[in-house]
Amino acid sequence: MTVNRRDSSTVKAGDGTVTVSGWVQDIRNLGGISFVILRDRFGTLQITLPKKKVDPELFATLTTLPRESVVSVTGEVKESNQTELGVEIIPSSFVLESEAGTPLPLGVVDKVNAEMDTRLNHRFMDLRKPEVRAVFELKSLMMRLITEAMEEKGFVQVCTPKIGASGAEGGATLFKVDYFGKPAYLAQSPQLYKQMLMSTGLDRVFEMAPAFRAENSNTNRHVTEFISFDGEMSWIGSMADVMSMMEEIMDHVIRGLKEKGAHWLSVMGKEISVPVRPYPVLTYSECLAMVNGAGLPLKDGDDLGTEGEKIVGDIMSQKGYDMYFIAEYPSEAKPFYIMEKDGTEYCMSFDLDYKGQEISSGGQREHRYDRLVERMEKLGLDPEDFGFYLDAFRYGMPPHGGWGIGIERVLVKMLDLPNVREAILFPRDPSRLSP
Numbered sequence: 196m197t198v199n200r201r202d203s204s205t206v207k208a209g210d211g212t213v214t215v216s217g218w219v220q221d222i223r224n225l226g227g228i229s230f231v232i233l234r235d236r237f238g239t240l241q242i243t244l245p246k247k248k249v250d251p252e253l254f255a256t257l258t259t260l261p262r263e264s265v266v267s268v269t270g271e272v273k274e275s276n277q278t279e280l281g282v283e284i285i286p287s288s289f290v291l292e293s294e295a296g297t298p299l300p301l302g303v304v305d306k307v308n309a310e311m312d313t314r315l316n317h318r319f320m321d322l323r324k325p326e327v328r329a330v331f332e333l334k335s336l337m338m339r340l341i342t343e344a345m346e347e348k349g350f351v352q353v354c355t356p357k358i359g360a361s362g363a364e365g366g367a368t369l370f371k372v373d374y375f376g377k378p379a380y381l382a383q384s385p386q387l388y389k390q391m392l393m394s395t396g397l398d399r400v401f402e403m404a405p406a407f408r409a410e411n412s413n414t415n416r417h418v419t420e421f422i423s424f425d426g427e428m429s430w431i432g433s434m435a436d437v438m439s440m441m442e443e444i445m446d447h448v449i450r451g452l453k454e455k456g457a458h459w460l461s462v463m464g465k466e467i468s469v470p471v472r473p474y475p476v477l478t479y480s481e482c483l484a485m486v487n488g489a490g491l492p493l494k495d496g497d498d499l500g501t502e503g504e505k506i507v508g509d510i511m512s513q514k515g516y517d518m519y520f521i522a523e524y525p526s527e528a529k530p531f532y533i534m535e536k537d538g539t540e541y542c543m544s545f546d547l548d549y550k551g552q553e554i555s556s557g558g559q560r561e562h563r564y565d566r567l568v569e570r571m572e573k574l575g576l577d578p579e580d581f582g583f584y585l586d587a588f589r590y591g592m593p594p595h596g597g598w599g600i601g602i603e604r605v606l607v608k609m610l611d612l613p614n615v616r617e618a619i620l621f622p623r624d625p626s627r628l629s630p
């Protein structure tokens with residue numbers, strides 16, 4: 196009997212005749228014997244061709260194929276102490292599914308790392324490298340674990356529009372599109388919609404979807420399209436309820452990745468550590484003092500910035516904390532939808548930082564119509580531009596809060612990746628719109 200396999204790692208001695216499919220990663224010709232290394236999603240398998248034992252025509256064609264050609268090989272599984280899997284296949288026939296052109300635009304087993312631009316230009320080829328592809332196995336697992344945690348907590352998965360008439364996170368980063376002659380914008384976040392849903396009775400919602408930011412900055416942590424994992428929940432007593440919900444979710448996700456992602460982590464040669472709980476909550480003012488103490492002259496009201504975040508990250512790491520909240524930012528620095536802290540210049544907002552980098556922002560929202568309008572005006576916005584959003588606050592809105600997490604930024608910190616682009620299949624940035 197012939198068993199068809201798309202997972203080379205399951206082939207074992209005693210399987211008899213099998214058909215395995217994949218890419219010809221390497222061919223070694225040693226005179227009397229040749230080896231073809233076949234690669235699939237899960238690993239590599241050795242096809243062994245002793246010249247005297249296999250059909251001469253099969254030998255001649257299979258051992259001279261261009262690398263990266265796709266083949267299906269049928270043969271006998273034999274035990275072998277020379278291979279990692281403990282087996283090899285002696286072929287009796289094969290089908291050339293697709294011959295690869297030469298030369299390859301990018302090597303798959305090259306030791307020398309190509310430049311990021313070259314890799315991204317030929318991303319389909321770059322992704323053939325198991326350690327590059329493993330990030331996306333882990334990203335997929337991460338999204339599954341998020342869905343699992345959110346459903347367990349009673350959140351409803353929603354899909355909000357990605358084209359709209361107004362933004363929520365400031366005009367400077369809006370992508371304008373022509374919507375049948377009218378101006379429209381790509382969604383920077385689902386902020387307005389997830390809050391409007393709080394007025395409907397769907398009191399816990401979440402979404403994982405693309406968010407677009409026209410940020411003309413070429414850094415290793417900014418892209419113009421990323422996946423935002425948003426949560427919004429009603430009936431909160433304070434922003435502490437939102438933070439503890441996030442903590443439970445992050446803990447479930449990171450533990451799950453460590454356990455269920457162990458194979459892909461080993462392919463990448465990485466280990467992940469689960470951040471210590473409870474995640475400490477620092478205030479913005481405390482962080483400012485830390486940053487000033489380290490010699491960075493920021494004033495009250497200033498953004499902590501990359502450098503400030505890093506200083507706080509180093510101090511927290513020395514104390515054994517990888518993940519921590521920074522709460523109560525200056526009201527003026529945060530968007531209109533955040534509730535102010537009465538009698539102070541600060542507000543009910545927080546960021547979640549992971550190893551010295553912001554991975555999320557969130558907070559308690561202003562759910563009182565009059566106060567919300569007042570806050571918009573104070574920040575120089577015209578409430579009329581947000582009519583459809585404000586309507587949802589005029590006829591009964593529960594107290595609520597939520598967060599937005601940049602999925603790729605979490606992966607970067609967790610896997611210690613050098614660039615957010617490593618966690619995006621086909622990244623978009625100011626100088627890249629293709630492939």
Ligand code: AMO
Pocket residue numbers: 364383384385386408410416417418419420421423425553554555556557558597598599600601602604615
């Ligand atoms: P914010 O604008 O801070 O908050 O975005 C939330 C998180 O999204 C990620 N992120 C990015 N990732 C990659 N490239 C970018 N250009 C980029 N911009 C943002 C970050 C960030 O922490 N509506 C609020 C969230 C809320 O209050 O619910 C918001 O969008 O990880």
